[in-house]
Amino acid sequence: MQVARRAEELNGALVEELKENLARAGTPISPPVEAAFRATPRHHFVPGVSLEEAYANTSILIKHVDGQPRSSSSQPSLMAHMLDQLDVVPGQKVLEIGTGSGYNAALLGQLVDRGGRVVTIDIDEELVHAAADRLRAAGVPWVEAHAGDGGLGWPAGGPYERIIVTAAAWDIPRAWRDQLVHGGRFVTPLMIRGGQACVAFERVENHLDSVTIGDCSFMSMRGAFGDPGRPLALGPRAGFYAVIPNPDGPRVSAGEIYGWLTDAPRELESGVSATPTELWELEQWLAFRDEGYCFLWTHGDEAEHELLPPLPRPGASGPTAWARGIVSEHGLALVGPCPPRNHPSEGDQVYLGVWSYGTDVELGQRLLNHMERWTASRDCSPLPLEIRVYHSCDTELPPSWEIVRRPSSLLAIDWSPGA
Ligand SMILES: C[S@@+](CC[C@H](N)C(=O)[O-])C[C@H]1O[C@@H](n2cnc3c(N)ncnc32)[C@H](O)[C@@H]1O
Known part of the structure; x- marks a missing residue:
């Protein structure tokens, strides 16, 4: 009982910190995302750390193999910002790639509410089992966790109104676009020139068009579409x-x-x-x-x-x-x-x-x-870029934009839009 009360206090303090941080960054937290954080106890998803650590605004490593990080619960302020970029509405169907601890999936569960559905996928089966147990205990049966390579999406649950990736993508598999409804929103950390930008895209006909871009830092996606650069x-x-x-x-x-x-x-x-x-x-x-x-x-x-x-x-x-x-x-x-x-x-x-x-x-x-x-x-931003993602070589690409060819997508980048 005492633990629950202390956790609630610490979570309240964390939410206040998120509000302050995000307001200062010029991207204030929205009321639904704030309410989702208040309703979801993080310590249930990151066992093995103290309550104080569970409610600190830091990422928490949950698995490493041979000293290499394999999974973490991301930094809460970054999660809050990405959830706002995703702009989820109750009743929607959402796909998350990168279940990890299950905490972000539980937050998504709050945002779609019981009329919606969240499918979350992780390439690491052990993590999926642990997260599925936690999600069951959290009482959100409309959130389901599956093991698989998220680069293929999860066609059985689609199409989705929202897709979010919580590992750094180097390529944008066609499956993500195909499983997103027209006008749907897709948020991913994207690796460009060795840096990362957290990009919210909208599906416009058959390409993806960036809507908002922020800073981020995620571990690389693995699997068939992962970053070929090895440490x-x-x-x-x-x-x-x-x-x-x-x-x-x-x-x-x-x-x-x-x-x-x-x-x-x-x-x-x-x-x-x-x-x-x-x-x-x-x-x-x-x-x-x-x-x-x-x-x-x-x-x-x-x-x-x-x-x-x-x-x-x-x-x-x-x-x-x-x-x-x-x-x-x-x-x-x-x-x-x-x-x-x-x-x-x-x-x-x-x-x-x-x-x-x-x-x-x-x-x-x-x-x-x-x-x-x-x-x-003191400019750290991923520059004022605009990005489009295409999946077919015969598309007419915007002239004068930088074209980055990845195995399954073409990234068209305008480094100084409006210039
Ligand atoms: C930063 S963690 C995700 C954090 C998670 N959303 C949470 O709330 O705890 C990144 C996760 O992506 C997973 N991952 C990496 N490559 C993947 C892939 N191809 N498909 C699905 N999951 C993948 C990793 O196993 C890891 O658990």
């Missing part, structure tokens, strides 16, 4: 990885990167400071603007943590060290802490510099230039 396993111990998301980016081996990291870095001062949240924004800036953008992380081994510059990673929980920067065929430059002499960091602001490795001496300066340009504009 490079670094060093002798499990749980240390590097990712170079750009498939046309620098060709460099895991051994070279690990070798560079085991040497002492050259440190360069930048005079730029940032909070943990702003660090993530800097990372998005690099992802969209540098062909050699890379990130590295370790999960587990303390000795490996020490090879990375010690900077916080916002919105994450658990013993993970994370670093971001740029790589070339001859070196690596990472964002690291670097207080100017006689100038200690203040509050949660950290002074940043560049930790540079290998023989590419210009790379550190290139990263410094990015940091300076970023701090001058």
Whole structure:
């Protein structure tokens, strides 16, 4: 009883925090999404963590394999924003790809209410079983969980008025478009140029047209339509990885990167400071603007943590060290802490510099230039883009837009709409 009361209190505080955060970001939470969060106790979906952790506005890792994250309950403020982008109305049929903990499916269950239907799919059967048990206990029988590759959708339950993907999509399978009604809405984290944008599309005839675009950070989708870029396993111990998301980016081996990291870095001062949240924004800036953008992380081994510059990673929980920067065929430059002499960091602001490795001496300066340009504009957004998704080569594509060819879709991107 006491647990239920404490959980309700903490959930109330979380909802207030979401309201504040989203209002500050200029995307206020809508009353139905707020009510769905109030009605859905997150601690029922993320067992094994304290009540305080369950109601913190952070993602919670729920499964990892060999040190690689496989599933998490996403950051609540990001979930709230995506649910608002999805714009669900009671009575609708919704498909979710990426069941994970089942928490987002339960929120969708509140939004469609008992007259609607939610089908949620995860590629990991073990997670589906656990989530199905939790959803049964939550008393939402109109929400059903199935195991399968979500890239194929779930035709038996379609067509859907709404489809939401909660893993980062690299390609947009035709099945998603085909299972969405005309005028229906589709929300997905989309990987472009190594960065991620959370895009709400509407189906217009046979293509998808972006309606709203925000920032996000999700683990990659797996399966037949997943991101072909694989993390490079670094060093002798499990749980240390590097990712170079750009498939046309620098060709460099895991051994070279690990070798560079085991040497002492050259440190360069930048005079730029940032909070943990702003660090993530800097990372998005690099992802969209540098062909050699890379990130590295370790999960587990303390000795490996020490090879990375010690900077916080916002919105994450658990013993993970994370670093971001740029790589070339001859070196690596990472964002690291670097207080100017006689100038200690203040509050949660950290002074940043560049930790540079290998023989590419210009790379550190290139990263410094990015940091300076970023701090001058503090623009982290995935740019004011407009995106259309097509599924047939004979479609007439918008002239002068960048065309990104993926195995089953064509992404047409206008990087500066209205310009
Ligand atoms: C960030 S988690 C989802 C969070 C979830 N919506 C929640 O509320 O907890 C991403 C999930 O996508 C799943 N996934 C990855 N690739 C998939 C695929 N091809 N089809 C279905 N699920 C997939 C992962 O197993 C993981 O559980």
